[in-house]
Amino acid sequence: MTSRDSNRVQSNDEGYKPLEEYGIIGNLETVALVGSDGAIDWCCFPHVESSSIFARILDDQRGGHFTVQPTRSFEAVQEYVDRTNVLQTRFQTVSGQATVTDFMPVPPLAREDQTPMETIFRRVTCEHGQVELRVDFTPRFEYARTTPTFESIQEGAIARGDEEFTVLSSSVPLSVSAQSAGTTVTLEEGDTHWFVLGYGHEPPLESDDHQGILDDVVDYWRDWVHTCSDGDECSVGGPWHRDVVRSALVLKLLINHETGAICAAPTTSLPEDIGGVRNWDYRYNWIRDAAFTVRALTELGHVEEAKDYFDLCLTHCSRGPPSDVNPVYSVYGDPVPDERTLDHLSGYRGSAPVRVGNAAADQHQVDVYGELIHGIYETTRYGKTVDEDDWTAMYDLIDYVCEAWEEPDAGIWEMRTDRQQFVYSKMMCWVALDRGLKIAAETDFDAPTDRWETCRREIKETVLEKGYSETAESFVSAFGDEDRLDATSLLIPLVGFLPADDSRVQSTIDAILDRLLVDGGLVMRYEGDDGLPGEEGAFLLCSFWLVSALAQSGRVDEAEAIFEDTRQHVSPLGLLSEEVDSEEGIQLGNVPQAFSHIGLINGALALSTESDSGLNPDEADAKPPAENGARRDTQGSAASDCTTRSQAGSETQ
The missing domain is CATH 2.70.98.10 (Beta-galactosidase; Chain A, domain 5)
Structure with missing residues (x-):
């Protein structure tokens, strides 16, 4: 390891x-x-x-x-x-x-x-x-x-x-x-x-x-780069400060300077299962990154990048009919190329096929509406203003959720099986309406508030009735499941769907600790068949969701222990892939993975504030971002930013 x-x-x-x-x-x-x-x-x-x-x-x-x-x-x-x-x-x-x-x-x-x-x-x-x-x-x-x-x-x-x-x-x-x-x-x-x-x-x-x-x-x-002078309060102070700074530097490299879009990773087809077929092209911009990116950037002082992402979200809102919004675009806003295989390449350690393009662009994923509106709302909490033109772009999309929320979809994990009624997708539709109502109240823009409030209430009642299993004592992956867990349930308190001290939230966290948490602070994404052969590794972002959910619940000691265990899988240079093999401890999937680094930053922020993951506007107020001064010291980086290799000449090339 x-x-x-x-x-x-x-x-x-x-x-x-x-x-x-x-x-x-x-x-x-x-x-x-x-x-x-x-x-x-x-x-x-x-x-x-x-x-x-x-x-x-x-x-x-x-x-x-x-x-x-x-x-x-x-x-x-x-x-x-x-630095x-x-x-x-x-x-x-x-x-x-x-x-x-x-x-x-x-x-x-x-x-x-x-x-x-x-x-x-x-x-x-x-x-x-x-x-x-x-x-x-x-x-x-x-x-x-x-x-x-x-x-x-x-x-x-x-x-x-x-x-x-x-x-x-x-x-x-x-x-x-x-x-x-x-x-x-x-x-x-x-x-x-x-x-x-x-x-x-x-x-x-x-x-x-x-x-x-x-x-x-x-x-x-x-x-x-984020800096904090000696004696100043830092939003991510503590032993993980270097990891957070490196994660921000990684994210900056993944943000296109012209469009503000973040590519999920700069690589394609690095496998989630060595020798298997779970090999995907991640060189594109997934809309859902917005919901987790804004605070990670602004708390470290990178306000301009957050505002650029605000503008990008508005662009997606105004592309055309809301039903045409895709879950993923090229970093320049163009359609993602059709997925195809490069059969002349053997793949990393024999993991074929090598794919370019991504079929997820054609999937129906209703959670993206919530993630778009939530990303915009988060930016307003850090000083960005929604004007009438912005509201016009957002209005139709929020209103469309009242029609679309009942539809089955492919979900956040982009299942290549039949569409299902995923609990997370429903919850994010609730988020779209909730944040839309908040923005309307704060700006006095016209909105069908009765319609939106009624739909918001209906979504919540349905999720609580069909998305929580008394058998599992946990929220489950999709309506109709009795015992299939999904790590996305950790986001329920983080987006304010339920308070962290709700007994159903706490029992869900306990179930995930018991059934999805494996060795070394690693968390699997979900249980059950996903329609693909082979087994994937543990998903690093889910570990950081667990850290944030525990911290917001006041279970700080547990959160810190899992955070420290998960940090052991950061590479010697401070980079994170998408997944980790829980048995061998090796990184899997495309690298570096934006989602993983965003998760690390937000997990550290949750621990630093001991109770707030930064996604729930009802739990905490946004803080002014840290100043971004520059120190011109030229000392070398610490051991946490280095990696060593032993090599016998060129024999292995």
Whole structure:
């Protein structure tokens, strides 16, 4: 099991690295996964939803990669430059030590410096002794369907595909073959070389300019990141402060700077079941993220990101008839591509099929109406104002819930079985009406309040009658269930559907502790058949829901114990995937997962306030967000932001 106290991660079978061995860099449009062996094994250009140019994480033979690593056996430690998304991989060999520093330019710096966004910078520096490094530049376009042609240029090499190209600028000469470009270079103490990848452009090789861009990128992240001065009250003070800050930095990388949309994860088809078929494309924006994102951002001082998400929610509200609202969109608001399989790729550790696109976009999920309106309402609690145009966009959607709430749907877990009457979906319809009524009361905008209040009451009475099982002494997954539990029931007190001290809420929490909680603070999503073969891991977000529900119930000691157990599954670099294998303790699913990091932040906020998860407007008032000052210290990151790898040269590549 990976833990924050044991940062050595062993290699896995078939040449694939454990997911815990990856860090990420990005430019607020796309994200690259960088392994602790110095290999970029996943990157899509120009956007996170584009096809990949490196995909070795999905096929270790043909996927493509960009590797910088010693030619001899080495130990490697990865860490982020303190309070940034600049990643360093430090290699130690018998002869010396060298560090690879990886980063991408971010707006507005890229525009000011005239540096295209589609650029990856890799600086290699020898700290002491002598280190021989190999550089292997092996892009494969269109999800490794296309092997490019390679040719030498004056300061590097160019790889050309059918309709795209990449250029690797290098401060040392590169050799070119039919399959790749690369070199071997010996660094002496004090030597520095730059390898700069440009997608669709040729980056200039001016090392002084590159160092200036690096300095600006470090300053950008430190200006943005949550900080709290000594002695100031912090909304997430305590032993988990570093994890919360890292989670916020991860979320920022997943937020598109133009649209404010959050992609659920920057990867596709990393399996929930090793060797199985539970492999999905998460590079899109799920509406339901809004309900859990706003407080996580605003409490850490990132108000602009929360307001951008407010505007995005309004855009979804006004797209057309409410019945046409989809649960998921591209980060640019376009329809998600049809789901298809890439049968030429073997999948991570043989987990096929590899999928791109997502069929969930065509599902009927009525919970999204509540999540949209709740996301807007949460933002108003932090200072955003709803005007008449905003209300016009929201009105029809809220009113539509009065018709749609009785419909069966695919639910939050996007079941690929017949539609059901999911309790969570009904509850979120109640939330849509409840928050709509609150906004109408606070603004005096016209609304059919009698109709909405009547429907809100009807939904609640129906859920209490059909959604709670006396047999299970718990809320259940769907109407008609007698004994099938679902972790979404933990949200009942968090959204204010029932108070935390209600006996039905407490018995539900106890049932989930008894039946869905497994070892290490891990919580399964639900019981019963979901129509797919194989078994998935424990869902990390559910663990944080349990923490928040316990904290809001006043059961703080239990909440802290589960939170601490769950934190043990954070990778050495502070990253979380979607799930964890409860037996092996390894991360599963797409990584990093926005939902998991949002859950961690909100769980920490719940513990910090001891009673408030931040989703229930009737339980607590919103607090002013923390100031977001910048400290310019340059000390390295703590052990909680690093990961170590032992590697014998290039034998496992």
